[in-house]
Structure formats: C-alpha cells, structure tokens
Amino acid sequence: MVDTPTDPRWLSPSSRLWKMRCLEAGVVGSLVALIAGAVVAQKGAAPGLSAAGGTLVVTALALWFLRRRFRSWSYQEREEDLVVRRGVAFRRLSVVPYGRMQFVDVTAGPVERLFKLQTVKLHTAAAATDARIPGLEPGEAARLREQLASLGEAKAAGL
Amino acid sequence: MTPVVRAGRIVPVFLLAIVVSSSGGQGHSNNSVRLYDAIAIVVVAGAGLVHWLVTKWALDGATLRIESGLLRRDARQLPVARIQAVDVVRPFLARLFGLAELRIRLAGSSSSNGRLAYLSDQVATDLRARLLATHHGVDPDTPEPAQELVTKVPTDRLVGSVLLSGGIVFVPLVIAVVVLVKVSPTAAVVVGSAFVTYGIGFAQGVWRRISTQYGFTVADAPDGIHISRGLLGTVAETIPVHRVQAVRLVEPFVWRLFRWCRLEVDVAGAAGREAGGGRSATSTKALLPVGSHEVAQRLITTVLPYAQPALSPPPPPARWKAPLSFHFLEAGHNEVLAMAVTGRVRRTTTWVPMVKAQSLRRIQGPLQRRFGLATVHLDAAGKRVRAEFRDRSVVEADTLIDELATFSRAARKEEEKSRALPSVATAWERPGARTGNGAGALPPAGWFADPAGRHDVRYWDGARWTVHVRDQGVASVDPS
Numbered sequence: 001m002v003d004t005p006t007d008p009r010w011l012s013p014s015s016r017l018w019k020m021r022c023l024e025a026g027v028v029g030s031l032v033a034l035i036a037g038a039v040v041a042q043k044g045a046a047p048g049l050s051a052a053g054g055t056l057v058v059t060a061l062a063l064w065f066l067r068r069r070f071r072s073w074s075y076q077e078r079e080e081d082l083v084v085r086r087g088v089a090f091r092r093l094s095v096v097p098y099g100r101m102q103f104v105d106v107t108a109g110p111v112e113r114l115f116k117l118q119t120v121k122l123h124t125a126a127a128a129t130d131a132r133i134p135g136l137e138p139g140e141a142a143r144l145r146e147q148l149a150s151l152g153e154a155k156a157a158g159l
Numbered sequence: 160m161t162p163v164v165r166a167g168r169i170v171p172v173f174l175l176a177i178v179v180s181s182s183g184g185q186g187h188s189n190n191s192v193r194l195y196d197a198i199a200i201v202v203v204a205g206a207g208l209v210h211w212l213v214t215k216w217a218l219d220g221a222t223l224r225i226e227s228g229l230l231r232r233d234a235r236q237l238p239v240a241r242i243q244a245v246d247v248v249r250p251f252l253a254r255l256f257g258l259a260e261l262r263i264r265l266a267g268s269s270s271s272n273g274r275l276a277y278l279s280d281q282v283a284t285d286l287r288a289r290l291l292a293t294h295h296g297v298d299p300d301t302p303e304p305a306q307e308l309v310t311k312v313p314t315d316r317l318v319g320s321v322l323l324s325g326g327i328v329f330v331p332l333v334i335a336v337v338v339l340v341k342v343s344p345t346a347a348v349v350v351g352s353a354f355v356t357y358g359i360g361f362a363q364g365v366w367r368r369i370s371t372q373y374g375f376t377v378a379d380a381p382d383g384i385h386i387s388r389g390l391l392g393t394v395a396e397t398i399p400v401h402r403v404q405a406v407r408l409v410e411p412f413v414w415r416l417f418r419w420c421r422l423e424v425d426v427a428g429a430a431g432r433e434a435g436g437g438r439s440a441t442s443t444k445a446l447l448p449v450g451s452h453e454v455a456q457r458l459i460t461t462v463l464p465y466a467q468p469a470l471s472p473p474p475p476p477a478r479w480k481a482p483l484s485f486h487f488l489e490a491g492h493n494e495v496l497a498m499a500v501t502g503r504v505r506r507t508t509t510w511v512p513m514v515k516a517q518s519l520r521r522i523q524g525p526l527q528r529r530f531g532l533a534t535v536h537l538d539a540a541g542k543r544v545r546a547e548f549r550d551r552s553v554v555e556a557d558t559l560i561d562e563l564a565t566f567s568r569a570a571r572k573e574e575e576k577s578r579a580l581p582s583v584a585t586a587w588e589r590p591g592a593r594t595g596n597g598a599g600a601l602p603p604a605g606w607f608a609d610p611a612g613r614h615d616v617r618y619w620d621g622a623r624w625t626v627h628v629r630d631q632g633v634a635s636v637d638p639s
Contacts, residue, residue: 090523
C-alpha cells in the first residue's frame with residue numbers, strides 16, 4: 001500500500017472544505033459561548049466571562065482537531081479500485097473495486113452549497129462500505145462521478 | 160377454498176372481538192355489536208372471495224402469467240428462464256384445507272418475484288416440478304431430480320438448544336427472586352411481576368423459533384440446498400448455492416458444552432428478513448438451526464466448494480488490546496476464500512468467498528496504534544456481513560489489504576471468464592431451453608450435455624458446472 005502523503009496520485013478535498021469547517025465550528029462555538037456566558041453571568045460578571053472564554057478555548061481545540069481531520073482526507077483512483085483514506089484517531093482506509101459499485105451519489109447540503117462544494121459517496125451491495133469523499137469542487141465531483149460511472153459499467157459484475 | 164384461508168387470517172381477531180363484546184356487552188348494545196362483527200366478517204370473506212375470483216394464472220411455454228386485482232389489474236409475466244427458486248409455503252390454515260402458496264423468485268430484482276396463493280397441494284407441487292423442468296430445458300413432465308438428505312434436526316435437540324440459548328438467564332433470576340421472597344415479600348411481588356412479563360416474552364420467542372424451525376430438514380439437490388421446516392405452517396425453500404454471499408458458524412457458550420453450532424448463510428436477492436435496508440436485498444437464513452460440527456462441515460463444503468484457508472492468531476500485543484476476545488481471534492485467507500473467527504463468549508466463524516467481496520477496509524484505532532495493530536474488514540453484500548481480520552500486526556494488515564484486493568480481483572475475473580464459457584455450452588443445450596433470455600444476459604442454470612463427456616447431462620448452476628449428472632434420467636453425483 002502506497003502510504004506516503006506526498007505521493008502525487010493521492011488527491012485531497014478542496015481547501016474550501018477547511019473554511020467551511022471553520023465557519024461551522026466558529027458559529028456553533030460562539031453561539032454556545034454566548035449562551036453559556038449569559039447563563040453563568042447571572043452569578044456575576046467574572047464567572048460569566050470565564051465560562052464564555054472556556055467555551056472559546058474548547059472551540060479552538062476543536063478547530064485544531066478539525067484541521068487534522070481535514071488534512072487526513074485523501075483519495076486515489078487506481079486501475080481497478082478507488083481508495084479513500086480518512087480519520088485522525090481512528091484511521092480508516094477503504095478500497096472499493098469499480099466493478100462492485102452499484103451507484104454513485106453526489107450531494108450538497110445548504111452549507112456546502114454556500115461554499116460551492118459537493119460530497120461524492122459510493123454505494124456497493126455491502127452496507128458497510130463507507131467510501132465517501134466530502135468537499136469536492138463541482139468540476140472535480142462531476143469528473144469523478146463520470147469516471148466512476150463509466151469504470152463501474154465497464155467492470156460491472158453481478159452478485 | 161382460497162377465500163376462506165385468506166379471510167381466515169383475520170377471522171380469529173373478529174372471533175375474539177365477538178367474545179369480548181358479548182361478555183362485556185350490556186344487553187341493549189349487544190345485538191348491534193354482534194351485527195357489526197357479522198358484517199365485518201362478511202366483508203372480509205367477500206374481499207377474499209373477490210380476490211380469488213380475479214386472480215388467474217397460466218403457464219404457457221416459457222412464461223408464467225399471474226393476473227390479479229379487481230380495480231387495479233396487475234398482470235405479471237415471469238420468464239421461466241430467469242427463475243432462481245420456487246418455494247412452497249403452507250400457512251397453518253392453508254395447510255388445514257390442503258392448500259399451498261408458491262413463491263417464485265427471479266434472478267436480479269426481488270420486487271418482480273411472484274406469489275401464487277393458494278393452490279391445492281397437488282397442483283402446487285406439480286406446478287413447481289413443471290416450472291423447474293421447463294426452466295432446465297427438459298420435458299415439462301419430468302419429475303424433480305432426486306435430492307440427497309443431509310440432515311434432519313431432531314425435535315428434542317431443537318427445543319433444548321432454543322431453551323438453552325435464552326433460558327440460562329433464568330437461573331440467576333430465579334435465585335434472586337427466591338432470595339427476595341425470604342428478605343422482603345413486597346419487593347418480591349414487584350420483581351416477580353417484571354419477571355413474569357419477561358417470561359411471557361421469552362416464551363413467545365421460544366414458541367416462534369420452535370414453530371418455524373420444527374422438523375428442519377436439509378437436503379442437497381442440483382439446484383441448491385433444499386430446506387423444509389415448520390410446525391403449524393410449513394415452508395419448503397431452496398437456497399441457490401451461487402447466491403450465497405457469506406457463511407457464518409455460530410457457537411454460543413452453553414451450546415459448546417454439547418458441541419452444537421448454528422450455520423447461517425447470507426443470500427442475495429432472496430425473499431425474507433431484509434438485511435440491507437431494502438436497497439441490497441440480502442437476507443440471512445439458517446442453514447442449520449442447531450447441529451453437530453460434522454454436519455455443519457459437510458454443509459460448508461457444499462455451499463463453499465473451495466479449499467479451506469489456514470488460520471493464524473493475531474500477534475501477542477493483541478492480548479492487551481482485546482483481552483476478552485483474544486482467545487477466539489483467528490483469521491486466514493487463500494486465493495479464493497477469507498475466513499475469520501471473532502467473539503467474546505459466543506464464537507463466530509465467518510467465511511467470505513473472494514468472488515463475493517464488495518469492499519475492503521482497514522481501520523486503526525488509537526489503542527491499536529499504540530500496540531502496532533490494525534483491523535481489516537472484507538465486506539460482502541448485506542448489512543453486517545463481513546470477515547473481520549481483527550487486530551493483526553500493521554505489517555500484516557498492509558499486505559492483507561494488497562493481497563485481498565488482488566485475490567478478489569482475480570476471482571472476479573475468473574468468474575467473468577467462466578460466465579463466458581456457457582456460450583460454448585449453448586451448443587449442447589436442448590432446444591427451447593433459453594427462450595426469454597436476451598443476448599448477453601447471464602446464462603440460466605440448467606441441465607446441459609456433460610462437457611466432460613462421461614454422462615448424458617451435467618447441471619450448470621448459472622455460474623459453474625456442478626457435480627450433479629444424469630444418465631437416462633437417473634440422477635447421480637460425479638465430481639470432475
């Protein structure tokens with residue numbers, strides 16, 4: 001297994017995914033900090049400020065973790081199969097042969113649409129298959145979908 | 160007879176309603192309630208009658224036509240060439256009247272399967288034989304080929320195994336209740352009632368398992384493994400061997416004392432308990448609800464005609480990562496088959512043929528990284544169908560990922576090649592055997608001239624040649 005992150009054949013999601021994660025974590029973190037601060041501030045200003053500050057620190061830690069997780073995503077199209085790598089604490093590597101793909105899903109949630117990103121997900125007959133690539137530029141997502149669909153048809157084999 | 164049976168499923172509910180209303184009714188409302196019940200029964204019986212009147216079936220040569228529905232007519236054409244299996248189901252009431260239901264399963268989608276309810280026993284058996292004979296391209300009046308009885312699960316063993324697999328929980332509970340009665344009677348009443356509730360649920364589960372698996376008979380036939388089972392309602396089903404995605408051998412703790420085990424198979428596109436969330440219709444079926452290892456081994460070699468891989472335990476550090484399951488963990492693979500043992504108290508052995516592998520996954524948690532371990536999953540079709548190479552060393556996991564990918568690719572290629580082979584076999588096939596089968600489609604299972612030339616015909620199961628042969632209509636077995 002090729003395992004050097006610098007290998008040019010390994011592709012990564014768009015850097016906009018990181019910005020999206022920043023926005024998500026930032027919004028959720030500051031909201032929680034605001035509410036926590038407001039609730040604890042009824043006991044005094046100092047505890048309220050420290051509660052809000054603590055929440056922001058936790059958010060910063062979460063961002064650090066998200067950064068690592070964002071960097072861990074990578075995928076590679078090999079001759080016979082697609083390989084997807086992800087995870088920081090739990091490192092996962094999925095190998096899905098093109099011939100086993102049932103269909104390819106391209107989805108974009110509201111936040112993803114805001115950042116013009118798409119998620120590509122591969123489905124096989126096995127429910128456990130978890131080959132999902134988030135944060136792809138629309139062009140790359142379309143290319144990947146076309147590529148996978150044509151390869152899947154060419155190498156399809158029944159159950 | 161059919162309308163009675165169809166309505167019969169609902170009649171008992173109404174009978175109960177009548178009993179309840181007549182015992183609880185207060186005189187004046189009694190008659191009107193009875194009238195409503197009577198009307199309800201008539202309506203249900205009438206619906207059954209109408210359904211029976213509008214349902215028609217006909218077998219003309221290569222297709223079975225089933226028409227049903229009064230308002231929305233539903234005409235279904237089932238090409239005989241695409242039939243995977245024909246199951247005969249006899250629910251309790253239908254059985255009382257000597258009726259049976261035919262379930263026809265086709266290759267491919269599970270939605271296009273046909274149901275034919277209810278036919279008289281004789282007609283159902285005849286139609287089944289006729290369908291299979293037509294499907295295999297022999298004279299429609301040919302009787303079904305001989306099947307070889309593998310095993311019949313004795314009733315005492317079935318009852319014992321079902322009680323043991325759940326009943327063991329009762330022992331500490333009974334002791335606890337007895338102790339409580341001595342200590343505090345009021346608490347005992349509370350606990351006792353909870354105990355009774357659980358007991359009723361348990362009894363229901365026991366009854367369900369015994370009634371569905373009573374008289375479990377397994378037989379080996381050319382078109383797959385034949386299973387017949389059932390106490391009140393009976394089911395006769397066929398598991399086509401080439402549709403089997405994975406095989407599991409389960410040995411619960413108490414069963415091991417008796418050297419018993421259970422054998423399950425995951426079958427693609429079969430009707431039954433759906434395990435794939437509807438999209439991938441894979442169902443788990445018991446191939447042997449309880450039995451000895453010898454019988455299980457024999458069934459395994461029938462379902463997976465491959466060489467068994469050698470097993471090896473994970474490296475010593477795995478003992479620290481998985482102290483409770485280390486004693487069972489084992490895994491191994493060869494070019495055609497992956498095999499893995501997992502479990503803490505209940506030992507589970509899973510086989511996944513390389514041909515059926517859907518995807519490969521390598522997972523490494525923080526603890527595993529600390530000990531230099533990783534887990535590799537070989538997924539087959541279905542929800543939780545996989546061979547787990549748990550807690551192997553990192554080096555081994557990396558080679559595993561590569562090797563399993565290579566082997567499953569090779570197995571797929573091999574399968575495609577063998578699928579191309581029957582185009583040669585079609586040269587020998589009897590006329591009319593492949594009607595309704597489009598060009599480029601998967602060649603259907605059937606009897607064809609023996610490619611080895613030693614016998615009249617040999618059975619082609621849709622993916623490969625089997626050991627079943629026939630000479631002048633006499634079935635026998637020749638491994639070649």
